[in-house]
Amino acid sequence: MIVCKRVYQPATADDGYRVLVDRLWPRGCSKASLPLDEWLRELAPSDGVRQAFAHEPGRFAEFRTAYRAELAAQPALWLPLLERAGRGTLTLLYAAHDEQFNNARVLAEFLGEQLADAAPADAGHGEAR
Template sequence: MIVCKRVYRPAVPEDGYRVLVDRLWPRGCSRETLRLDAWLRELAPSEAIRRAFAHQPERFAAFRTAYRDELAAAPALWQPLLERACGGALTLLYAAHDETHNNARVLAEFLDEQLAAAPPREECR
């Protein structure tokens, strides 16, 4: 199961494996107190795509397409997350205020599609 959650919301056991998927460290969060298992900044959208989007909902469709293209070109970056999703809960953490138009939602959608298209694995059943 893959879920998305703002980094500012409290961690709960149901989150499972918690991964920060933003390129920049979230404001106001100390590295000592933020509970996460990994920070995969290289999995975040490139600087050019992030700046072009600028968190403007009307630019989200173009952002989504560009980011998905980047993801498709770099399976080594997201493949380990599929293994985590098969083994239990995977929580993608993000800092954006908009809970609908953000990179974590696009990544979750992309990973869900990859899981659905992959041959069934024992740990995913």
């Protein structure tokens, strides 16, 4: 399961593996005070894509398309997260104020699609051919 959560929300036992997916460290959070398992800044949108979006909901469709293209070009960055999500809860942490229009939501959607695409191939293992 993949969930998204703002870094400013308290960590819970249900969070599972917690990964910060922002390129910049969140304001107001010390590294010692933010419970996380990993910070994957390379997985965040490039500076150009992030700055073009500027957290404007009207630009989200363009942002989503550009960020998904970046993700598709770099599977080595996100493949380990698929394994984590397949074994338990994966929580993608982000700092954006907007809980709907942000990079973590796009990444969660992208990873969810990758998991769904991988599931039918895995289901065929062990069947007679």
